[in-house]
Amino acid sequence: MRKAAIIGCGNIAQVHGLALSRREDVRLTAAADCRMERAEAFCARFGGKPFQSFLELMDQERPDVIHLCTPHSLHVPMAIASLQRGIHVLSEKPAAISPDQLTALIDAAEKSSAQYGVCFQNRFNPCVTAAKERLLSGVGGKLMAIRAFVTWSRKEAYYTQSGWRGTLSKEGGGVLTNQAIHTLDLMRYLGGEIAAIQGHIVNDHLQGIIEVEDTACALLQYQSGVTGVFYATTAYAADAPVLLELACERETLRLEGARLYRLSGNQIELLCRDEEKAPGKAYWGSSHARLIDAFYRALAPGGKPFSIGVWEGTRASELIFSLYAQNGLDYEAIHLDEAIM
Structure with a gap:
């Protein structure tokens, strides 16, 4: 044991x-x-x-x-x-x-x-697994484009009641680093390797409260030639379900919260629904236990290396660092709070 x-x-x-x-x-x-x-x-x-x-x-x-x-x-x-x-x-x-x-x-x-x-x-969400399998099967044709939207709500108290959120030295970033990193990871997991990313970050609704961004948008160019667009904000009035859409030649797959839809012409078909209740906050999803099991x-003896190891687990952070650098974040000027007791 x-x-x-x-x-x-x-x-x-x-x-x-x-x-x-x-x-x-x-x-x-x-x-x-x-x-x-x-x-x-x-x-x-x-x-x-x-x-x-x-x-x-x-x-x-x-x-x-x-x-x-x-x-x-x-x-x-x-x-x-x-x-x-x-x-x-x-x-x-x-x-x-x-x-x-x-x-x-x-x-x-x-x-x-x-x-x-x-x-x-979220890689272990049943609907994400179903989307991945359908993309790999090729039944809908070649992947053409990806778009994703994260529109959540984080008010002033979320930051002021914490000793570390909203700070560069402890949190390291805002909506990208804390909330939308899961969606960026899924955009790469489902869409493949990303060759380039460019975008903008801004502090819109939390100026004077946090040191980091509350809103971001980006254009992603995949190695396959696929284009992706991404938008994230914590300025919305509620935690809306994350939308991630994968447009293929013959169909579009839409992940919306805990559901996966197939769109073709005027038809919308529900392919998957995750009925399992999240053990914590709803936006954390229901798959921590699945990931921990994996x-x-x-x-275990003879087990294969964990699928989200140091390479897979750091790619989304690399994308975020690129966006921050494009928008003038100087890491040399930040003293990170790395003191461990």
């Missing part, structure tokens, strides 16, 4: 804890948070020993697997510390928040005997 530990005991950690509590091959032995009361509350619910120090947890508990659910700036330093100890790492997104962090992470992962994975759980299968 593998020993697992969760670092960071906020909202998303509850989803990881629930998934682990249902596994018979894993024992959650510890959890750490900079606020001891949160670690204690988490362990009271899911078991394990609470810690306030990540390094003390590592030295005392010696887990086999670490789940990183911390503020973004800590993902890379904690992942590297774990990988250097031969500890497997499953990190929440983003993999990294700067090009230098990304380079250091890839280097550590390639040198380590341990596996590294990123939580792009990660632990990869760790």
Whole structure:
């Protein structure tokens, strides 16, 4: 039985804890948070020993697997510390928040005997799987174009009640890094390798409140010749279902929230509906448990490497870094908060 530990005991950690509590091959032995009361509350619910120090947890508990659910700036330093100890790492997104962090992470992962994975759980949504299979089958003809829209709502309190959201040094970005990164990942997962991206970012509705963007748009050029368009904002009045549309020669596939539609002429056909209730917030989706299952299968003797390893898990971040650089973000001028306890 593998020993697992969760670092960071906020909202998303509850989803990881629930998934682990249902596994018979894993024992959650510890959890750490900079606020001891949160670690204690988490362990009271899911078991394990609470810690306030990540390094003390590592030295005392010696887990086999670490789940990183911390503020973004800590993902890379904690992942590297774990990988250097031969500890497997499953990190929440983003993999990294700067090009230098990304380079250091890839280097550590390639040198380590341990596996590294990123939580792009939407790849495991049943409707995404159905769309991927239909594209690969070629039944609708060649893929011609992709478009995606993320229109969500994040008010001032979402940022002011947090000590790290909306900051360059801790979050590393705004709607691209925190919310829409999942959609960019799916655009690449379903559409193939992206040769170039260009676009614009702006702080429209949260000026003076956050240091990062709340709205972004981009044009994507795929290696296959396909063109993609992308728009994301947190200025909408509600968390509308994400729309991702794949236009093929003979049909269009439309992923809208937890449903997959096929459009042909004037006909609309529902191909897939994910009925499973999300264990956390609805916009997190229902597939964290599926992703975690896949990660632990990869760790089993004879298992294949996890499908969202250090290469797959960092491509969306690279696209985002490119957009930020185009819009004048100077990483050399940002002092990232990477201090781990």
